[in-house]
Amino acid sequence: ATTKTHIGNFEFENCFMNAAGVYCYDRNELGQVLNSQAGTFVTKTATLQSRSGNPEPRYHDTVLGSINSMGLPNLGFDYYLDYLLELQKTHPDRTFFFSLVGMSTEDTHALLKKVQESDFNGITELNLSCPNVPGKPQIAYDLETTEKLLTDIFSYFKKPLGVKLPPYFDIVHFDQAATVFNKFPLTFINCVNSIGNGLVIEDESVVIKPKNGFGGIGGEYIKPTALANVHAFYQRLNPSIQIIGTGGVLTGQDAFEHILCGASMVQIGTTLHKEGPAAFERITNELKAIMDKKGYKTIEDFKGKVKYL
Numbered sequence: 001a002t003t004k005t006h007i008g009n010f011e012f013e014n015c016f017m018n019a020a021g022v023y024c025y026d027r028n029e030l031g032q033v034l035n036s037q038a039g040t041f042v043t044k045t046a047t048l049q050s051r052s053g054n055p056e057p058r059y060h061d062t063v064l065g066s067i068n069s070m071g072l073p074n075l076g077f078d079y080y081l082d083y084l085l086e087l088q089k090t091h092p093d094r095t096f097f098f099s100l101v102g103m104s105t106e107d108t109h110a111l112l113k114k115v116q117e118s119d120f121n122g123i124t125e126l127n128l129s130c131p132n133v134p135g136k137p138q139i140a141y142d143l144e145t146t147e148k149l150l151t152d153i154f155s156y157f158k159k160p161l162g163v164k165l166p167p168y169f170d171i172v173h174f175d176q177a178a179t180v181f182n183k184f185p186l187t188f189i190n191c192v193n194s195i196g197n198g199l200v201i202e203d204e205s206v207v208i209k210p211k212n213g214f215g216g217i218g219g220e221y222i223k224p225t226a227l228a229n230v231h232a233f234y235q236r237l238n239p240s241i242q243i244i245g246t247g248g249v250l251t252g253q254d255a256f257e258h259i260l261c262g263a264s265m266v267q268i269g270t271t272l273h274k275e276g277p278a279a280f281e282r283i284t285n286e287l288k289a290i291m292d293k294k295g296y297k298t299i300e301d302f303k304g305k306v307k308y309l
């Protein structure tokens, strides 16, 4: 079996990649994903200026997943763009994802205009779902703001663009969000970011320092929510908008389920943080074994084909 895939007009040797925020802070981490079995990588969400993020400890692994309140630490737009432009020369046959968001609407437009004017020829992922910057709401929970933002963006942004979404939890919200996204020439949506503002307690105490312990939840806890979001949007979106599935992927079986729900690419966050880039080879082999056993040769053979009762 092959786990090749495509997003827009770009082909990828493998459907697995990191989730933004994990193994993507600097050239060292991105280089490790580049040289792993992953099909591509996405950078840590970049802001115009570098940020040190929230006070530590700000990431904590649990048996069933993780909680984080990193607060958007990143090396700044120019750092990631320089690396991406360098890779376009050294790896002209490959395509990478650039994750971005501004600390304000004006900053978001400034960032996207810089991408538009640059030689970057990869895919941009606009993060509409960071749950961890005190005082800044998750943009995509406000669909009026989101629609206005996308309207303004697509007036000047002509390169491939997708959005990273928070999980939604109500059928009406799936309907309303899909109606907004269907108005735009998005290349993809990515479901889901961490479930925002959970609270993990161990030994009578919270486990991370920012926000008195509140943080985004990832890992095994969130797979049913992630699958529901992938499939709800798969059912509702124009087929030209592809779906990246993220959330609760520990095994090849988890990835198989994301693809059954409609994912064209699968991202790995908490498991990559726990296991390192060797996770890509293990999970790819597990998915291929499932496909071989079922007689599926490509992911197109089962993508979106989850059975109903």
Ligand code: RRO
Pocket: 021, 045, 068, 069, 070, 071, 072, 073, 127, 129, 130, 131, 132, 133, 193, 194, 216
């Ligand atoms: O940096 C973070 O705190 C962070 C971000 Br930007 C995000 O989108 N999702 C997340 O779980 N953490």
